[in-house]
Amino acid sequence: MKAAAFHAFGGPEVLELMEVAAPEAGPGEVRVRVKAAGSQPTDCAVRSGWNPPGFTVTFPHITGGDFAGVVDQVGEGVTDYSVGDEVLGYRTQLTYAEYVVTPPTRS
Numbered sequence: 001m002k003a004a005a006f007h008a009f010g011g012p013e014v015l016e017l018m019e020v021a022a023p024e025a026g027p028g029e030v031r032v033r034v035k036a037a038g039s040q041p042t043d044c045a046v047r048s049g050w051n052p053p054g055f056t057v058t059f060p061h062i063t064g065g066d067f068a069g070v071v072d073q074v075g076e077g078v079t080d081y082s083v084g085d086e087v088l089g090y091r092t093q094l095t096y097a098e099y100v101v102t103p104p105t106r107s
Contacts, residue, residue: 001097002098003017003019004016005061005063005096005097006061007061009047009049010048011047011048015047018060020060020062022099025073026075026076027077028075028076028077028078030075030078030081031073031075031101032070032087032101032102033098034067034069034097036067040066042065043064043065043093046063052093054092055092061093062094062095063096064097065091065093066089066090067089068086068088068089069086069087070084071083071087081104
């Protein structure tokens with residue numbers, strides 16, 4: 001899948017469009033085909049070198065916390081969402097991509 005990611009901390013110029021492995025929904029998760037991703041001050045801070053509490057940045061890193069899209073995979077045990085549901089949500093990073101995996105409580 002395509003994602004906007006970076007290999008080193010810095011300004012907006014470090015973001016690159018790159019090909020990365022698409023995530024798969026695991027138990028208790030949904031995968032969303034991202035139609036839009038928001039840009040927050042936190043995302044700029046992470047790109048500049050800040051690590052959110054409980055999160056470690058590894059490279060290449062996909063930033064972004066807000067997303068809107070359509071559920072395209074439902075993991076085992078998820079009953080409140082179905083493939084085709086339109087959602088909007090958040091997670092700690094990884095939303096500047098074609099797909100994002102998240103617990104359904106965040107979408």
